[in-house]
Structures are given as structure tokens and as C-alpha cells.
Amino acid sequence: MTTPDAAARNGSEAVSVLTGSCPLPRSNYQDIVLAHGSGGKLSQELIQKIVLPEFRNDLLEPLHDGALFSIGEARLAFSTDSYVVSPIFFPGGDIGKLAVHGTVNDLAMCGARPLHLSVGFILEEGLPMGDFQRVVRSMREAANAAGVNLATGDTKVVDRGKADKIFINTSGIGVVPKGVNIDPKRARPGDKIILSGTIATHGIAIMSVREGLEFETEIASDTAPLNGLVEAIFATGTDVHVLRDPTRGGITSALSEITQSAGTGMILEEARIPILEEVKGACEILGLDPLYVANEGKLIAIVPADAADAVLAAMRAHPLGLHAAIIGEVTGDHAGFVLMKTRIGGTRVVDMLSGEQLPRIC
Amino acid sequence: MKYLDEYRDEALAGKIVAEIRRIVTRHWVLMEVCGGQTHTIVKYGIDHLLPDEVELVHGPGCPVCVTSLEMIDKAHAIARRPDVIFCSFGDMLRVPGSESDLLVLKSHGADIRVVYSPMDCLKIARANPDKKVVFFAIGFETTAPGNAMAAWQAKQQGIRNFSVLVSHVLVPPAMESILASPLNRVQGFLGPGHVCTVVGYEEYEPLAARFHVPIVVTGFEPLDLLEGVLMTVRQLEAGTYEVQNQYPRVVKREGNRVARDLVDKVFEVCDRKWRGIGMIPRSGYRLREELRDHDAERLFEVKEIDTAEPSICMSGLVLQGVKKPHDCPAFGTLCTPLHPLGATMVSAEGACAAYYAYGRHLECEKKELATV
Numbered sequence: 001m002t003t004p005d006a007a008a009r010n011g012s013e014a015v016s017v018l019t020g021s022c023p024l025p026r027s028n029y030q031d032i033v034l035a036h037g038s039g040g041k042l043s044q045e046l047i048q049k050i051v052l053p054e055f056r057n058d059l060l061e062p063l064h065d066g067a068l069f070s071i072g073e074a075r076l077a078f079s080t081d082s083y084v085v086s087p088i089f090f091p092g093g094d095i096g097k098l099a100v101h102g103t104v105n106d107l108a109m110c111g112a113r114p115l116h117l118s119v120g121f122i123l124e125e126g127l128p129m130g131d132f133q134r135v136v137r138s139m140r141e142a143a144n145a146a147g148v149n150l151a152t153g154d155t156k157v158v159d160r161g162k163a164d165k166i167f168i169n170t171s172g173i174g175v176v177p178k179g180v181n182i183d184p185k186r187a188r189p190g191d192k193i194i195l196s197g198t199i200a201t202h203g204i205a206i207m208s209v210r211e212g213l214e215f216e217t218e219i220a221s222d223t224a225p226l227n228g229l230v231e232a233i234f235a236t237g238t239d240v241h242v243l244r245d246p247t248r249g250g251i252t253s254a255l256s257e258i259t260q261s262a263g264t265g266m267i268l269e270e271a272r273i274p275i276l277e278e279v280k281g282a283c284e285i286l287g288l289d290p291l292y293v294a295n296e297g298k299l300i301a302i303v304p305a306d307a308a309d310a311v312l313a314a315m316r317a318h319p320l321g322l323h324a325a326i327i328g329e330v331t332g333d334h335a336g337f338v339l340m341k342t343r344i345g346g347t348r349v350v351d352m353l354s355g356e357q358l359p360r361i362c
Numbered sequence: 363m364k365y366l367d368e369y370r371d372e373a374l375a376g377k378i379v380a381e382i383r384r385i386v387t388r389h390w391v392l393m394e395v396c397g398g399q400t401h402t403i404v405k406y407g408i409d410h411l412l413p414d415e416v417e418l419v420h421g422p423g424c425p426v427c428v429t430s431l432e433m434i435d436k437a438h439a440i441a442r443r444p445d446v447i448f449c450s451f452g453d454m455l456r457v458p459g460s461e462s463d464l465l466v467l468k469s470h471g472a473d474i475r476v477v478y479s480p481m482d483c484l485k486i487a488r489a490n491p492d493k494k495v496v497f498f499a500i501g502f503e504t505t506a507p508g509n510a511m512a513a514w515q516a517k518q519q520g521i522r523n524f525s526v527l528v529s530h531v532l533v534p535p536a537m538e539s540i541l542a543s544p545l546n547r548v549q550g551f552l553g554p555g556h557v558c559t560v561v562g563y564e565e566y567e568p569l570a571a572r573f574h575v576p577i578v579v580t581g582f583e584p585l586d587l588l589e590g591v592l593m594t595v596r597q598l599e600a601g602t603y604e605v606q607n608q609y610p611r612v613v614k615r616e617g618n619r620v621a622r623d624l625v626d627k628v629f630e631v632c633d634r635k636w637r638g639i640g641m642i643p644r645s646g647y648r649l650r651e652e653l654r655d656h657d658a659e660r661l662f663e664v665k666e667i668d669t670a671e672p673s674i675c676m677s678g679l680v681l682q683g684v685k686k687p688h689d690c691p692a693f694g695t696l697c698t699p700l701h702p703l704g705a706t707m708v709s710a711e712g713a714c715a716a717y718y719a720y721g722r723h724l725e726c727e728k729k730e731l732a733t734v
């Protein structure tokens with residue numbers, strides 16, 4: 001029998017053979033749809049099928065937050081990310097702050113101390129000068145707070161309607177300290193999974209302004225640079241196995257990717273996953289699962305069991321880790337899958353999202 | 363969280379499960395009617411907690427799933443028009459029609475917007491007087507008052523560039539069709555809590571009496587579902603077949619009178635084709651004649667479209683509780699949320715999608731699931 005993958009390779013003809021008169025599946029998209037950027041399965045498919053076959057090399061292959069390589073004695077991390085958030089100003093932050101934090105955090109998740117960032121602006125004709133100035137100032141402040149240098153940059157302007165106000169790309173390099181070896185492949189059965197704080201806050205903050213939803217309390221984004229928190233973790237002397245900031249696709253996508261890289265499983269406890277009451281309420285109202293909602297300023301550390309308490313204590317002593325919690329552990333069973341013990345004692349698999357998370361009808 | 367955590371309490375859940383185990387003496391097949399209930403059951407692993415004697419089958423209560431392919435194709439034909447802003451609830455966007463889905467149409471430039479409330483469409487219509495704003499009004503009795511209000515307000519306020527494409531469906535005729543089928547296995551129902559919030563449950567009483575099935579109007583939190591199961595099993599074991607209300611904190615016998623009156627003013631009952639099931643007499647709503655100026659089907663004159671479902675897809679049998687998602691040979695292999703063959707896999711509330719999202723396709727992992 002033809003497999004779906006074979007059908008995908010052969011195009012739509014194979015699909016119609018496969019399902020008789022089937023006019024249905026929109027599986028093999030001929031064009032990019034928004035869900036290709038959601039951080040879930042379609043994003044993964046896009047990278048695996050289109051990008052990786054062309055770009056394949058040893059540095060890219062681990063598909064980590066950044067590439068790790070050595071020059072002489074120094075081990076360096078190199079990372080890039082683009083920011084297209086709408087609206088560009090939101091409670092708790094703005095696109096500029098996000099662009100600095102994002103690349104700082106990608107480097108920190110490689111175990112690196114971030115040093116220098118590049119900034120590329122794509123500006124839409126008609127963007128108020130004051131807005132641009134506000135974004136640039138915010139980037140400077142964010143860079144100062146994170147202790148990084150905005151070392152080089154570029155600016156382009158496009159016709160009105162060809163971009164949405166402002167798009168920003170940042171790239172960055174950092175140095176990996178001796179003895180640090182962060183790699184998703186290093187997750188081992190028995191390791192503890194520690195989350196640095198409450199989930200889903202950023203995603204809900206953005207959505208509440210974007211959709212014009214008015215909640216009684218304003219939910220502000222928790223975007224923050226994580227390099228300080230990572231240094232606090234390293235200061236415990238722990239051999240940290242994996243670090244990940246669960247942004248797009250939420251903690252589910254981050255953890256699923258780690259299990260796939262490491263060839264292990266994971267078991268989480270729903271009741272231990274911290275979430276703000278107002279965020280939980282908003283998710284309930286909107287019919288969204290907070291496990292899939294984007295985070296900023298949060299990290300997941302996977303550490304040997306005997307070091308878990310020390311790391312947890314160090315995280316809780318840091319302002320960005322006050323609500324840190326051990327949410328589960330790495331298992332040898334059910335490789336490639338994340339299981340969760342539900343609040344009422346049942347169990348389910350937590351799978352990566354297929355498309356964009358869409359609000360449910362009722 | 364107040365009013366949520368109370369209904370997700372592990373110790374209380376354990377007590378209800380123990381009571382179900384204590385009273386059950388034989389195998390019973392229960393159907394939860396609503397997609398939202400199916401979602402909770404699979405999300406919290408409730409069916410794994412129940413004794414083997416209690417089998418849950420999943421009902422036709424996912425409005426996205428049962429919307430006919432013809433209607434979806436009509437929606438797409440309207441959404442494609444350059445003079446239209448097409449508004450929909452979010453989970454309709456990925457549902458495939460014969461040629462496309464709304465997400466793809468959007469990527470090709472169609473103006474498609476997700477709304478949380480149909481009333482938002484009126485704002486959009488006012489802000490875009492040169493466009494025709496169309497809302498895809500799907501759903502059961504639950505969403506009918508909101509959708510009715512949008513059409514009613516448009517008429518009252520003279521918002522002429524707003525219309526609704528109505529594909530409403532009604533629960534009791536579907537339950538009747540399931541019970542009357544020679545394939546029927548269902549012995550008791552967990553009734554649709556939010557549908558009954560609007561219309562009450564008087565209408566269910568003749569069904570229970572005629573088919574000798576207990577119907578327990580049930581809520582959507584884990585403890586609601588478990589209590590609904592307990593009440594239904596109690597009736598089955600006792601040989602009674604009453605309509606009971608597990609969800610009195612929300613549901614009244616007569617429903618919401620104001621909402622019902624509005625629905626009656628705007629909609630009238632009509633025959634409706636259900637995806638996977640077929641035509642069910644008097645099982646849907648359409649706009650009344652007085653609101654014809656806001657009826658998208660009349661305004662856009664989309665012609666009837668011939669459609670065919672894939673032969674392998676058994677979503678019709680799944681929707682009637684005859685089969686479960688993992689009984690389908692395509693489930694989790696040929697048919698996944700990325701490669702859906704039928705609507706029960708596409709909508710988040712569809713039984714197949716719920717089974718997939720919560721890992722039921724991992725048959726080989728079943729043992730570990732049960733023992734973790």
C-alpha cells in the first residue's frame with residue numbers, strides 16, 4: 001500500500017489513487033499557509049522537506065536554537081531569528097525588546113554567554129517615525145539589560161502594504177564556557193524537567209490585544225533575557241543536559257522535539273505545571289490549550305536527578321525563576337513521546353500541534 | 363481556579379469511579395452527545411479510569427464535523443469572491459471542502475477572518491461598507507441565539523452588507539436517528555449540557571420514553587462527565603429511563619426563555635443534510651422569510667455542488683457511535699490531522715482528532731499508557 005509520504009512525493013495524483021474518488025485532503029499544501037509558521041508539525045515538515053535537503057551540514061543538523069562551532073580554543077554559538085509580531089507594541093513589551101531577547105535567549109539555550117547582535121530592519125513605508133524611535137530605544141534598553149552589544153545592522157524600506165509596519169531580524173554570537181555541553185541528545189532517562197515559571201503568558205498577552213479581548217486584569221507579556229538565569233543555573237556546578245526556551249508551539253513542541261532528538265520519552269504532571277490564574281481563565285474562555293501557547297522569558301532545563309533540587313533552588317532565587325517547578329522527568333519508555341498524568345489521574349499523550357491552534361466554536 | 367479546579371479534583375474523581383465500579387453489574391454502552399464532552403473525556407483520560415463494563419461511544423455533537431461538504435463548498439465559493447469578507451469560528455478554517463480549505467483560500471488572498479462572536483461581524487460590516495460581510499453560522503442550538511442576534515441586529519440596524527450562511531443543526535432529531543437505526547448500540551446518553559442551557563430538556567423526555575433510554579444532561583468538566591456516567595449507569599442498572607439533569611448549575615428544564623424566543627423569531631426548522639449521516643428531516647434551522655435580505659444562500663445564489671466523500675473514511679459510523687476512531691483502518695496512518703480524510707479528523711472536537719491529539723493512535727504504547 002502507498003504510504004502518505006510516498007503519496008506526498010508523487011503529488012496529488014497518488015493521493016486520488018489512494019482514496020478513490022477522494023477530493024478531500026489538503027495535506028500537501030502547494031503554497032505556504034500560516035500554519036507553516038506555527039512551530040508545530042507543519043513547520044517541522046517545511047524544514048525537513050524543503051530547507052534541510054538543500055542546506056544540510058553538521059552545524060545545522062541538530063536543529064538546535066543555534067549552531068555551535070570552535071575557532072581556535074573558543075567555542076562559539078551563532079543564532080538568528082526574525083520577528084513579525086502584531087501589534088508591535090503590547091502590554092509588557094514591543095517587537096524591539098522581543099527581537100533582542102529572542103536571540104539572546106537562543107544563544108543562552110546553547111549554553112553560550114551572548115556577546116554581539118546584528119539587527120536588520122524591514123520598515124513599511126508610512127511607519128510613524130515616533131514608533132520606529134520607540135522600538136529602537138527599547139532595543140537599546142533591552143541590550144543594555146542583557147549585557148549584549150548591538151554591533152552591526154541594516155535598514156530596508158518597502159512599499160506600503162508589503163510589510164506590516166516593521167519586521168526585525170537579529171543574529172547573535174556568544175561564547176560557550178568551558179565544561180558546558182548543552183545538547184537535546186543528552187536528555188537521559190531519570191533526568192528531571194524543570195520549568196522556570198508560568199506558561200502561556202506571552203501568547204495570551206499578544207492575543208488579548210490582537211483580538212481586542214478585554215479581560216478584567218491586563219495580562220502583560222513576560223518577555224525577558226534569560227542569560228542571567230542560565231548563569232545562575234551554571235553557578236550550581238551542575239552538568240546541565242538540555243536547555244530550551246519554549247516559544248512558538250509552547251512547551252509541548254519544545255519537549256516533543258527533545259524526545260525526538262534524544263530517543264527518550266517524558267512523563268509530565270499536569271498539576272505541577274505553573275500557570276497564572278488569569279492566563280488559565282483566558283485559555284478556558286478562548287478554548288486554547290496553554291501547553292501549546294507561546295512563551296517568552298521562560299526556559300526548560302533538563303538536569304540529572306541528583307542535581308535537580310540545587311538547580312531548582314538556584315532558579316527560585318533568581319527574579320526570573322520565582323515560580324520554577326519540577327514538572328516531570330525523562331523516561332526510557334515510549335521513546336519520542338511526551339505523556340502527561342492529568343489532573344484527575346488519567347494519562348494522555350501530549351503531541352506536537354499539527355496546525356495552528358484555532359479557537360473552538362463552543 | 364474558582365469554579366474550575368473544583369470540577370477537576372482527583373480525590374473526588376476517584377470516589378465517583380469507585381462508586382461506578384461498585385454498582386455496575388454488566389456491559390453498558392453510553393454515548394456522550396457533544397464534541398466538547400468527547401474532548402474532555404479523551405483529554406483527561408476519563409475512559410481509561412472507567413471499569414471495562416462501561417463503554418463510551420462518541421456522538422454526532424461536533425458541529426464542524428457534521429456540516430455537509432456541499433455547505434462547505436458553498437462557503438468557499440462565497441469566501442473566494444473579492445467583494446466578500448468571510449467570517450468564521452476558528453475551527454472551521456481547516457475543514458477541507460472538495461477543493462480547498464479556508465486557510466488556503468486566505469493564503470491566496472481571500473479576506474477570511476476568525477471571530478469569537480458573530481456580533482463582531484456587525485462591527486466589521488460597519489467598518490467596511492464597500493464589502494459584503496458574510497458569517498458562516500454553524501453549530502447546534504448552543505450557538506443559535508448568538509447567531510440569531512447578529513442577523514436580528516443587522517435587520518434592526520439596517521446593516522445591509524451583512525449576511526449569514528446558515529448551517530445550523532439540532533440535537534434531538536440526530537439522537538432519534540441514532541436510536542432508530544438497526545445498527546444502534548447506544549443504551550444511555552450523556553445529554554448535551556450547553557445545548558440544553560439554551561433549549562432546556564423537555565424535548566428529550568419523549569425520546570427517553572419512546573426508546574427506553576436514560577438521558578442525563580451532563581456538563582463538560584471531568585467531574586461532570588464522571589457524575590453523568592454514574593447517574594446513567596445507576597438508571598440502567600435500575601431499569602429506569604428518565605431524563606435527569608447532572609448540570610443544574612447551568613441548565614434549567616425550560617432552558618433560556620429569552621434566547622429561545624429570539625431563535626424562534628429569526629430561524630425556522632428545516633430538513634438538513636449531515637455529513638457522514640445524510641438527510642435528517644426537521645434537523646436544522648434556516649433563516650425565516652423576514653430575514654431574507656441577510657441570507658447569504660439567497661444573496662449569492664451559489665449553485666448546488668455535487669460532492670463525494672472518500673470511500674475509506676468511516677466518519678459517518680463514528681458520528682453515530684457504531685464505530686470508534688481506532689476501528690478505522692486509516693486512523694493514525696493514512697488519516698491524521700495533517701492528512702485528514704474526513705471531518706471527524708479535522709475539527710478539534712471531532713472524535714478522530716481528539717483520539718489522535720491525545721495519543722490514541724499509539725496502539726503499541728497502550729500498555730505503558732495504562733500502567734504509567
